[in-house]
Amino acid sequence: MLSCLLPAIHFADGTVVPIAISAAITMIVGMIFVTKPFSNYFNHRTQMSTTRKHSETSNKRMAYVAVALVWVLLVLFGMLPFLLTRSTTSVSDALFESMSGLTSTGATIFADVESLPPSILFWRSVSQWIGGFGIILLVLAIVPSLHINKYSLYTAEASGADNSGKTTTSTRSMVRQTLAVYLCLTLFFIVVLRLSGMTLWEASNITFTNISTGGFSIYGDSIARFTPLQQYILAASMFLGGVNFALLYNLFTFKWSRLKNKLDQFGFYCAIAFVSVLAVFGVLRVHHELPWDEALRDAVVQTLSVLTTTGSVVADTTLWWTPILLMFLILSFCGGMAGSTTGGIKIMRVLILFRNVGNALLSRLHPHAYNPVRLNGKPVSNDIITNVMVIFVVMCTTLLFSLLALLICGVESTEALGAVFGCLTSYGPGLGASGGFGSYAAFPMVAKWICSVLMLLGRLECLTILILFLPGFWRK
Amino acid sequence: MNLRLLFRILGMLLVIMAISMILPIAVSLYFGDGSQFGLALSALTILTVGLFMRNFLGTKATRELDMRESYWFTVAIWVIIPLAGALPYLFTSSTATFTDAAFESFSGFTTTGSSVLVNIDHAPEGLLVWRAISQWIGGVGLILFVVALLRRLNEGSARLVEAEFSGTLQRRLHPRMKRSVMLMWLVYTGLTLTLFLLLMVGGNGFVDAFCTALSTVSTGGFMTHSAGLAGFSRFSMASITIFMFLSGVNLALLYGIFTGRWRSLFVDEEARRYFIIFFAAVLICFLSFSLAGGFSLHSLGFSFFHVASTISTCGFFTSAPSVWPATVSVVTFLLVFIGASAGSTGGGLKIKRLMIIARYVRNYFVRMIHPHAVLAVKIDNKVVEEQYVGRVFSFLFLYLLLVVAGALVLTLSGVDIPNSFCMAAANIGNLGPSPVFDNLGASLNYFALPGFAKWSLMLLMLAGRIEIVALVSLILPAYWRKNK
Numbered sequence: 001m002l003s004c005l006l007p008a009i010h011f012a013d014g015t016v017v018p019i020a021i022s023a024a025i026t027m028i029v030g031m032i033f034v035t036k037p038f039s040n041y042f043n044h045r046t047q048m049s050t051t052r053k054h055s056e057t058s059n060k061r062m063a064y065v066a067v068a069l070v071w072v073l074l075v076l077f078g079m080l081p082f083l084l085t086r087s088t089t090s091v092s093d094a095l096f097e098s099m100s101g102l103t104s105t106g107a108t109i110f111a112d113v114e115s116l117p118p119s120i121l122f123w124r125s126v127s128q129w130i131g132g133f134g135i136i137l138l139v140l141a142i143v144p145s146l147h148i149n150k151y152s153l154y155t156a157e158a159s160g161a162d163n164s165g166k167t168t169t170s171t172r173s174m175v176r177q178t179l180a181v182y183l184c185l186t187l188f189f190i191v192v193l194r195l196s197g198m199t200l201w202e203a204s205n206i207t208f209t210n211i212s213t214g215g216f217s218i219y220g221d222s223i224a225r226f227t228p229l230q231q232y233i234l235a236a237s238m239f240l241g242g243v244n245f246a247l248l249y250n251l252f253t254f255k256w257s258r259l260k261n262k263l264d265q266f267g268f269y270c271a272i273a274f275v276s277v278l279a280v281f282g283v284l285r286v287h288h289e290l291p292w293d294e295a296l297r298d299a300v301v302q303t304l305s306v307l308t309t310t311g312s313v314v315a316d317t318t319l320w321w322t323p324i325l326l327m328f329l330i331l332s333f334c335g336g337m338a339g340s341t342t343g344g345i346k347i348m349r350v351l352i353l354f355r356n357v358g359n360a361l362l363s364r365l366h367p368h369a370y371n372p373v374r375l376n377g378k379p380v381s382n383d384i385i386t387n388v389m390v391i392f393v394v395m396c397t398t399l400l401f402s403l404l405a406l407l408i409c410g411v412e413s414t415e416a417l418g419a420v421f422g423c424l425t426s427y428g429p430g431l432g433a434s435g436g437f438g439s440y441a442a443f444p445m446v447a448k449w450i451c452s453v454l455m456l457l458g459r460l461e462c463l464t465i466l467i468l469f470l471p472g473f474w475r476k
Numbered sequence: 477m478n479l480r481l482l483f484r485i486l487g488m489l490l491v492i493m494a495i496s497m498i499l500p501i502a503v504s505l506y507f508g509d510g511s512q513f514g515l516a517l518s519a520l521t522i523l524t525v526g527l528f529m530r531n532f533l534g535t536k537a538t539r540e541l542d543m544r545e546s547y548w549f550t551v552a553i554w555v556i557i558p559l560a561g562a563l564p565y566l567f568t569s570s571t572a573t574f575t576d577a578a579f580e581s582f583s584g585f586t587t588t589g590s591s592v593l594v595n596i597d598h599a600p601e602g603l604l605v606w607r608a609i610s611q612w613i614g615g616v617g618l619i620l621f622v623v624a625l626l627r628r629l630n631e632g633s634a635r636l637v638e639a640e641f642s643g644t645l646q647r648r649l650h651p652r653m654k655r656s657v658m659l660m661w662l663v664y665t666g667l668t669l670t671l672f673l674l675l676m677v678g679g680n681g682f683v684d685a686f687c688t689a690l691s692t693v694s695t696g697g698f699m700t701h702s703a704g705l706a707g708f709s710r711f712s713m714a715s716i717t718i719f720m721f722l723s724g725v726n727l728a729l730l731y732g733i734f735t736g737r738w739r740s741l742f743v744d745e746e747a748r749r750y751f752i753i754f755f756a757a758v759l760i761c762f763l764s765f766s767l768a769g770g771f772s773l774h775s776l777g778f779s780f781f782h783v784a785s786t787i788s789t790c791g792f793f794t795s796a797p798s799v800w801p802a803t804v805s806v807v808t809f810l811l812v813f814i815g816a817s818a819g820s821t822g823g824g825l826k827i828k829r830l831m832i833i834a835r836y837v838r839n840y841f842v843r844m845i846h847p848h849a850v851l852a853v854k855i856d857n858k859v860v861e862e863q864y865v866g867r868v869f870s871f872l873f874l875y876l877l878l879v880v881a882g883a884l885v886l887t888l889s890g891v892d893i894p895n896s897f898c899m900a901a902a903n904i905g906n907l908g909p910s911p912v913f914d915n916l917g918a919s920l921n922y923f924a925l926p927g928f929a930k931w932s933l934m935l936l937m938l939a940g941r942i943e944i945v946a947l948v949s950l951i952l953p954a955y956w957r958k959n960k
Contacts, residue, residue: 061845322887326896330880353873360870361949363863365543389869390840393833396876400813404806413894431893467841 061473067138067464071456074134075099081123087116092448096440099452101127102134103459104341106215106311106428107419107451111441113220118201121218125208129186132212132341135459136178136245177249178339185248186211189237196230210234213241213341215311215428221437222313228297231314235301242269242308242336264376265348269337272347276331277303280324287321303328308336309343311428318436325431329417332427333395343426343458345395349388351375356385394462399424402454409447419443423451424458478541480534482549487530489557489618494523496609497564503683504602511600514568522560544955546636547946553618554942558585561610570603575927582934584610585618586941587821589697589791589908590933592923596702601683607698608687614941615694615821616664616727620657656728663731664821668693671719678712692716695723695822697791697908704793710777716792717781724750724788724816745856746828750787750817753827757783757807764803786811789823791908812901823906823940825875829868831855836865867945874944878904882936889929903933904940 078098079091088094093109100107101124110116186207193203206223209216219225223234240248247266250256281299284290290298301314306328317325335344355373362371372379399420406416418431419440434440440451457465467473497519504512541549558581564570565577576592583590584607593599619636668689675685687700688708701707705716722730729747732740741747758779765775778794785792786808815824832853839851853860882900887893899922902908922930939947949955 064844322890322893323884326884326887326893329893330884356866357870357873358952358954360866361945361952362954364867364945365547365949365955386840389866390837392873393837393869400810404809407802407806410802414892417894417897463841463844467844470838470841472842473845 064464064467064473067460068468071102071134071460075102075456078102078127081120087120090445092445092452096448096452097124098127099455100428101214101216102131103343103426103455104128104131104135104209104212104214105343105423105426105455105459106209107422107430107434107455108216108428108439109441109448111439113217113439118218122205124216125205125214125218128212128214128216129208131214131459132241133179133182135341136182136339137175138460174246178245181245181248181252182211184252185237185240189233192233193230196233197227198230206234207237210237210310210312211241211341213238213308213310213336213343213426215305217312223301224314224437228293231297231301234312235304238304238308238310238312239273241310242304242340242342244337244339246339247337265337265351268351269347272331272334273304273307276307276327279327283321283324303331306427307331307334308340309425309427311422311426313429313436316436317429318432318438325418325435329421332421332425335425343424345391345461348375349391352380352385352388353392356389391461391463394466395424395458398454398457398462398466402450405450406447409444409450411443411447415443419447419451420454423454426455426458478545480536481541482534482552483529484534485549486553486556487526487528487534489553490522490526490560491530493557493560493613494519494526496613497522497606499609500564500602500606503605504600507601507683509600509602511564511568511570511602515564515602515606518563518567521563525560541636547949547955550619550636550942550946551938551950554585554938557618558582558610558614558938561585564603564606568600568603570599573927575930576923579922579930579934580607581610582937583908584696584698585614586906586937587611587614587694587696587789587823588903588906588937588940589691589699590903590922590937591698591908592921592930594921594923596700604683604687604698604700608690608696611694611696611698612668612690615696616660620660659731660727663727663734664693666734667719667722667730671715674715675712678709678715680708680712684708688712688716689719691792692719692790693723693821695720695788695790695816695820695906697785697789699792703795706795708794713777713781713794717777717784720781720784720788720790720792721754723790724754724784724820724822726817726819727821728819729817743856746817746831749827749831753811753814754783754787757787757811760807761804764801765799768801769799782808783811786907787814787822788816788820789905789907791902793909809898809901812898812905812907815905823904825872825905828855829871832860832865832868833872836869871944874948875904878936878939878944882932885932886925886929889926891925891929899933900936904936906937906940 075095075098078101079094082088082094082097083091088097088109096107096109099105100109106128113121189207189211190200190203193207194200198206202218205218206226208214215222217223223231226234244265277299280303281295284295284299285292288295298315301312302317304310305312305314309332317328333344334350335346336342338346338348352373352375355375359371359373363369373385374380402424403416403420406419407413411419412432415430415432415434418429418435422428422430422434429435429438430440432438433442440448443451497515501512501515501519504510504515559578561584562574562577562581565580566574570593571577571580579590579592582588589611596604671692672685672689675689676682678685680688684700687698688705690696691698699705705713708716725741725747726744729741729744732738761779761783762776765779766772769775781792781794782804784790789812813825814830815826816822818826818828832855835853835855839853842851843849853865879897879900882904883893883896886896886899891899922933925933
């Protein structure tokens, strides 16, 4: 019980503090009106959802509703700053932007970001930071405490299969560790970026959006105007944002012996990052004939931005060669490591998928062999494999159907493809007009709603939301 | 390794191929199209090689075959036979390069129907007949051809067929593999003959009727005119549509029609889904045509034709209504992925697999609320084993992976991203001409693609035709490891 209360308190901290800062900076009265009821109400909901859990089924039902409701309410209240400051007059635009912020997607509806008031810019950055925060809490603390066990892929790995008996203690300490890492990283990068020559304003905004792998920027050209050094630092922040936070914690606290049960995933993450950076670099160098330094920088920063589903843009990617853009779609679908702030289906699932497929193929040849899927040398439980397969199928199906829905809305096919990948994987930018430094401003209204829903689905890995719409869900 | 058996099988297939080329040669002599020498030369070459393989390399073949061998046999057969089938295109100088000839031949044997021949209207008739025959041979699978012919290969034949169909062929017609294969051939030939006669009655020339009948029943999709089936009479179109529809049904169920057990058509769950999907798609297409361009009988007929052509992965096209709403493209795109029933001649993911996956996912959702529920995936009231479900999943994963990989290669050759996805999906699904999003209809010819793109499309067709598993297994290191 106690551990369940913890996230609520943490969550409230996370929301109140940055907004107080933003209020101090901007002095916009509307903001204060928003924050008070917002944080209170949210706090209340979280507690409700976490304290009630007795009769199993009805409670599970309640839990799913609560998780969905928390996000929806959060997003609804997040809309208010945009509407009250008249940054946009359309509700669907505000919803899109707020959703994009709180799911740390980074797709923007504003064609001209720089004309927005600083307060709104800061709110966008902060909302992403909260979003990154929120997803960690959700996966780490709220969901396991609700005993939606099948969902807890991350806890299964982070805590190891052996100490499943004492989830409460491990959950609490894990939440602490993770938040500590998140806060430290944020502070660290703000300081480093400040030292590298950014103003504090730039440094904090950009850090908020990059460490949370969100990708909003306070400038129309995203991060393209920063110096190479600053961009490399940002790349590092994105990369770290895509790493399992428990791994980072153990790394920084020199508990290296604990690292070895996450190395499989980390190795795969690094390998993917390295290979794809190399590929992009090759293309930029040979096909686009960029100079060495620029090609290397663009390749490193942009590829990491995609792989970690951040969505910061370092150059006008719409002009890049098509195969690279397609590769970006695939990378963003993979996402970063499980237990980080990234979207996508997570590297760990990709790894399990591949190994499982290999095993399934071999099982035809040797039908009686015992050959489980292994991760870090340990067999992976069937539940997790099922979870991985189901999420993969559901994600693909969602992708396909939302693509078709966008096409029916009259969005051009390349744009539609980019948009569904961008929104579902929480990468952000799409292809064509919505890609690169562009925005989703030109999308038809229905398409914006579809994209907003996609972001939410992608962030919560589809299942938690989709289950609410199953006919059997509400039945006794 | 049991190389002798492989040579024997290959030799027999090559001899069959050579014999089946008599008809194209006769047609070409009759029409005087000038391709008879090229055809005869390739027939002789194939015959010689075939006889050599069968009678010298393939003698004293043991009839033992384990799973591992059956996999790479299947792949080897499916690579070598289409390559041999490329000879007529080369020798008649119908294609400029070997790549094009191989593409056309692969497309034929895998019943895909993607074409690189730019000037079909002036192509020699003999060659058109050969194209159609290659599809027909590939239609129910090369292996089935062999199984029917080889003596004493009961256990091994089951393995080979398993490798070729990766387990979708569960419903056997007869306890003995060989007997059931013979029955399948009977149904297949019967369907083809019926359609051929219908088309002759419908007033088509011999070449048109013959080629189209073979293309339809094998769900290949090669056509004899560059305008597609636009010149065919209403009666012919109707019969083609009906036979395309039938080709998407499990052959075993079709056999039931002949023996009076036609009721099983409506009891079988997969067939029911097939009908539902078919009629729903027709309805959606027709409605959106009506909304866009007004009600007309032509658009109704076209909806039937188009949906049948896509869902059976036949890939025929004809003159479409001038307004082509986005909804129709969308439905088409979905159908490309879904494909026909398991055990039919069509390609795609197959409805049965999708049913298994859908039910598995549904069970998962139920267990999210009721964690202790014990649920199994059932098809036709029979429990599908967990292991089999896992295979279906891995099939789906590999299928999508190959589509993405194919799309990546296609973008290298300058195709835009959505179209490259379409092309890859259409070729791995053995559909052929791919539905294009923003332009209407289909991108009809693959001639303009560079060589490497054509070769990777061939690989996709092959993967789709032999249901991926046998092909992909070969690249696993563990596959080649000796098990002691």
